[in-house]
Amino acid sequence: MTVESNQLHDALHVPRGKDGRAPDPLRVGGWMPMREYREDEAVDFVIVGTGAGGGTLACKLAEAGFSVIGMDAGAWWRPLEEFASDETHQDKLFWTDERICDGDNPLKLGSNNSGKSVGGSTVHFAMVSLRFRPEWFKCRTLLGYGADWPLDWREMWRYYGEVEQALKIAGPVTYPWGPKRPRYPYRAHEINAAGWVLAQACEAMGIAWTETPLATISAPRGRAHPCVYRGFCVTGCATNAKQSALVTWIPRAVTAGAEIRDLAMVGRIEVNDAGLATGVHYQREGQWRFQRARNVVVAGYAIETPRLLLNSATDRYPDGLANSSGLVGRNLMAQTNQGVYGVFDDEIRWYKGPPSLTLTEHWNYTDTGKDFFGGYAFMAQGPLPQAWVSTQAGNRGLWGEALLREMQQYNHQAGFKIVGETLPQERNRVTLADEKDQYGLPVARVTYSLCDNDKALVKHSIDFMSRGLDAIGARDIWAEEDDTCHLNGTARMGDDPATSVVNADCRSWDIRNLWICDGSVFPTVGGVNPSLTIQAIACRTGDRIRQLAALGEL
Amino acid sequence: MPDRYPGYDVLSKRNTASWNDASRQVIDARLAIVDSPEFFDERKWRTLRAICDRIVPQPAGRAVVPIAAMVDRKLADDHRDGYRDARLPPQREAWRRGLAALEAAAQARAGVAFHRLMTVAQDALLRDMQCGRLDGPEWDDMPADLFFRERVAHDILAAYYSHPVSWNEIGFGGPASPRGYVRMYFNRRDPWEAAEAKAGHEAAARDANENM
Numbered sequence: 001m002t003v004e005s006n007q008l009h010d011a012l013h014v015p016r017g018k019d020g021r022a023p024d025p026l027r028v029g030g031w032m033p034m035r036e037y038r039e040d041e042a043v044d045f046v047i048v049g050t051g052a053g054g055g056t057l058a059c060k061l062a063e064a065g066f067s068v069i070g071m072d073a074g075a076w077w078r079p080l081e082e083f084a085s086d087e088t089h090q091d092k093l094f095w096t097d098e099r100i101c102d103g104d105n106p107l108k109l110g111s112n113n114s115g116k117s118v119g120g121s122t123v124h125f126a127m128v129s130l131r132f133r134p135e136w137f138k139c140r141t142l143l144g145y146g147a148d149w150p151l152d153w154r155e156m157w158r159y160y161g162e163v164e165q166a167l168k169i170a171g172p173v174t175y176p177w178g179p180k181r182p183r184y185p186y187r188a189h190e191i192n193a194a195g196w197v198l199a200q201a202c203e204a205m206g207i208a209w210t211e212t213p214l215a216t217i218s219a220p221r222g223r224a225h226p227c228v229y230r231g232f233c234v235t236g237c238a239t240n241a242k243q244s245a246l247v248t249w250i251p252r253a254v255t256a257g258a259e260i261r262d263l264a265m266v267g268r269i270e271v272n273d274a275g276l277a278t279g280v281h282y283q284r285e286g287q288w289r290f291q292r293a294r295n296v297v298v299a300g301y302a303i304e305t306p307r308l309l310l311n312s313a314t315d316r317y318p319d320g321l322a323n324s325s326g327l328v329g330r331n332l333m334a335q336t337n338q339g340v341y342g343v344f345d346d347e348i349r350w351y352k353g354p355p356s357l358t359l360t361e362h363w364n365y366t367d368t369g370k371d372f373f374g375g376y377a378f379m380a381q382g383p384l385p386q387a388w389v390s391t392q393a394g395n396r397g398l399w400g401e402a403l404l405r406e407m408q409q410y411n412h413q414a415g416f417k418i419v420g421e422t423l424p425q426e427r428n429r430v431t432l433a434d435e436k437d438q439y440g441l442p443v444a445r446v447t448y449s450l451c452d453n454d455k456a457l458v459k460h461s462i463d464f465m466s467r468g469l470d471a472i473g474a475r476d477i478w479a480e481e482d483d484t485c486h487l488n489g490t491a492r493m494g495d496d497p498a499t500s501v502v503n504a505d506c507r508s509w510d511i512r513n514l515w516i517c518d519g520s521v522f523p524t525v526g527g528v529n530p531s532l533t534i535q536a537i538a539c540r541t542g543d544r545i546r547q548l549a550a551l552g553e554l
Numbered sequence: 555m556p557d558r559y560p561g562y563d564v565l566s567k568r569n570t571a572s573w574n575d576a577s578r579q580v581i582d583a584r585l586a587i588v589d590s591p592e593f594f595d596e597r598k599w600r601t602l603r604a605i606c607d608r609i610v611p612q613p614a615g616r617a618v619v620p621i622a623a624m625v626d627r628k629l630a631d632d633h634r635d636g637y638r639d640a641r642l643p644p645q646r647e648a649w650r651r652g653l654a655a656l657e658a659a660a661q662a663r664a665g666v667a668f669h670r671l672m673t674v675a676q677d678a679l680l681r682d683m684q685c686g687r688l689d690g691p692e693w694d695d696m697p698a699d700l701f702f703r704e705r706v707a708h709d710i711l712a713a714y715y716s717h718p719v720s721w722n723e724i725g726f727g728g729p730a731s732p733r734g735y736v737r738m739y740f741n742r743r744d745p746w747e748a749a750e751a752k753a754g755h756e757a758a759a760r761d762a763n764e765n766m
Binding site for chain 1: 555558573574575576577579580581608609611633634635636637638639640641644677680684707708712715716720721723724725726727728729730731732733734735736737738739740742743750
C-alpha cells in the first residue's frame with residue numbers, strides 16, 4: 001500500500017548484491033564479501049533463479065570450484081529487519097506479476113506456489129521436507145502410471161540425506177513408511193493442538209501418523225535460534241529459524257565464490273550459430289544487459305522456466321530452446337490441495353507454530369483400496385486469518401453475517417489438507433500470451449484441467465479425511481474442494497530425447513551447455529511437497545557436472 | 555453477535571516483544587489509511603462502500619474499518635495477486651466494469667442507485683451477482699459470478715482481515731515476532747493471547763484481556 005513504509009520495500013528497488021558485497025541475512029545490517037565477475041568474462045555457469053533448484057546448485061558448483069553467477073528477479077531480503085508479521089505486507093515475497101490462467105480448473109498462483117526473491121519460494125514455503133516413495137521413480141514400470149524417472153531411488157536416498165543434513169531437518173526418530181532412513185539431524189518439534197487433531201483422527205482410522213520433517217530448526221544453529229512457533233512461516237520467517245535457501249545455500253555459495261545478482265530479470269538466453277548458449281540477456285536497474293557464460297542453467301520453476309525457454313526462440317529454434325520434443329511447457333502438474341475442516345469444543349488456536357506439525361503418508365504407501373493411480377499425504381493445518389477467510393469465502397461462498405459468524409470459530413477450528421498427486425497431461429501447459437509484463441516480456445498463459453484420475457484421488461481423500469474428523473467428534477465438517485499447491489513438470493527429464501527435455505543430469509538434449517534444474521524436470525510429482533526432491537536433484541546435478549568436467553565432457 | 559473475546563485488543567501488544575519494528579511500521583501505516591478514494595471516482599466509491607457494508611456488516615458502536623479505502627489503495631497501486639482468470643480483465647478494469655454493471659442492474663431493477671437501496675435489495679443483487687444471474691452489455695463478457703468471487707469477495711475480505719479490528723473479533727494473536735508462542739496444546743493459552751468468554755465467565759475473560 002502506498003502509505004506503508006518504503007524502507008521495508010527498499011530491497012525491491014535497489015540491488016544489494018553489488019560492489020563486491022552481499023547482504024548477510026543472519027546479522028542485522030550485516031554484509032559479507034562477494035566475488036564479482038565482469039559481464040564480458042564468460043563464467044562457467046550462469047544460473048537463472050536462486051530457489052530450491054538454482055540456489056542449491058549455485059552452492060554445489062561454487063564449492064566444486066566453478067565460476068558461478070546466480071541471477072534472481074527478486075529482492076535480497078534481510079528477514080531480521082524487513083519481515084513483518086503480516087500476511088498482506090509479506091506478499092512482497094511472492095511472484096505477483098500477471099499470469100493468465102485458463103482451462104477447466106484455472107490455477108491460483110502467486111502465494112503458495114510462486115516466490116520472487118533470492119532463495120525463491122523457500123523463503124515462504126511451509127518447510128515440509130519429505131522424500132519420495134522409492135517406487136515413484138519407476139512408477140510407470142512398477143505402479144502402472146505416469147512416466148519413469150531416469151534416476152535410481154537408492155542414489156536419490158543418498159542425496160536426500162545430504163539435503164537433510166544441510167538444512168538440519170527436524171523430524172521423528174523413526175519414520176513409519178518406506179525403507180529405513182537415517183535419523184533426522186534435529187529432533188522433532190513439539191506438536192500443537194492442530195497437529196494432535198490429525199494424530200487422533202489417524203489413530204481413530206487405524207493408520208499411522210508422524211511428526212512432519214520440517215526445515216525449521218528445533219535447536220540452535222550458528223547465529224539462528226530455534227523456531228519460536230510464531231506461526232507466520234508461509235509469510236516468511238523473521239527469526240531465521242526456517243532453513244530457506246536464503247539463509248543456507250546462498251551464503252554458502254557466496255562464501256565459496258559465487259556471485260548472486262538480485263533484481264536481475266533474465267529475459268532471453270542467447271544462442272550462437274553453432275547452436276550453443278553464450279549467455280543471458282537480463283534487466284537490472286532499468287537496463288538490458290548481457291552476461292557471457294559457458295553454460296546456462298534455467299532454474300525458474302515450472303512457469304518461469306518454460307516461459308524463458310519459449311521467449312528465447314530463434315530462427316534456428318523457432319519453438320523455443322531445448323524444445324525438439326515439443327514438451328517444453330507441457331505436462332504441468334499442480335498438486336491438489338483439498339482440505340476438510342471441522343469445529344471442536346476445545347480451543348485449538350491453530351495460528352501457533354508451523355502449520356503442518358503432523359502428517360500421514362498412509363495413502364502414498366498403500367496401493368490397495370484405491371480407485372485411482374498415485375497417492376496423497378495429508379497434514380495438519382494452521383491458516384492465518386486472510387488465508388482462512390479466502391478458504392471460507394472461496395469454497396463456501398459465504399459473506400455477510402454468515403461469514404462473520406463462521407470466522408468467529410477460528411480458534412476452535414482444525415482440519416487437514418492433502419498434497420495430492422496429479423497425473424502428467426500434455427494439455428496442461430505453459431504458453432506465451434500476447435500481454436506483456438513490466439520488462440516488456442510476454443506473460444505466461446497457464447492452462448490447467450484436472451483429469452478423471454485426479455478427481456477420483458481428491459474424492460477419496462475428502463471422504464477419508466472427513467471420516468477421520470467425524471470419528472473424533474468434530475462438528476460442522478465441510479470440504480474445501482478447490483485448491484492446488486506446488487507446480488512441477490513442463491521440462492521433464494527422461495532417457496529418450498523424443499519424450500523428454502533433459503536427461504538425468506538435467507542437461508538439455510538439444511543444447512549441451514543448457515541445463516534445467518528445478519521442479520520443471522519432474523516427470524511425475526508424487527504425493528509429497530517437492531522442495532526436498534528439487535534440492536536433492538540439484539545436489540546430484542552439481543556432483544554430475546563435476547564428474548563430467550573431470551572427464552572433459554562438459 | 556456476542557463479543558467472543560471481550561476487551562481483547564491486539565494493539566495492546568504493540569510495545570511488547572510480540573511486535574518487531576517492521577510489524578509496527580506496517581500496522582501503523584494500515585491504521586493511518588484515510589477513508590476517501592484515490593482510485594475510484596465519487597460515484598463508484600459510493601457503490602463500493604455500499605458493497606463493503608454488505609459483505610462485511612460492521613457492528614455499530616465500534617470504530618469502522620475503512621475497507622473500501624483499503625480496496626481502493628490496492629487498485630491505486632495496481633497491486634496484483636499473481637494470477638488472473640482469463641475470463642477477467644486486469645483488476646482495475648474488472649472493478650470499474652463490475653461496479654458500473656451493478657449500478658446498471660440497480661437502476662434497471664429499482665430505478666435508484668445501489669447505495670440507496672434497502673439492504674435486503676442490495677443483498678438480493680449481490681446474491682444474483684454471486685450466482686451469475688446478472689448480465690447485460692455493461693458486463694461485456696465478464697462473468698458476474700467470477701467477478702464476485704475473484705474480485706468482490708476476494709479483495710474486500712482480504713482487506714478486512716488484514717485489519718487488527720478483525721483479529722480482535724476472531725481472537726487471533728496478531729503479530730508475533732520476535733516472541734512467538736509457548737503453550738501449544740489443547741486449551742492452553744499464553745498470557746499474551748486472547749481469552750475467550752466462556753458462558754458465565756465473561757468477566758474473567760474481559761479481565762484477562764484488559765490486563766494482558
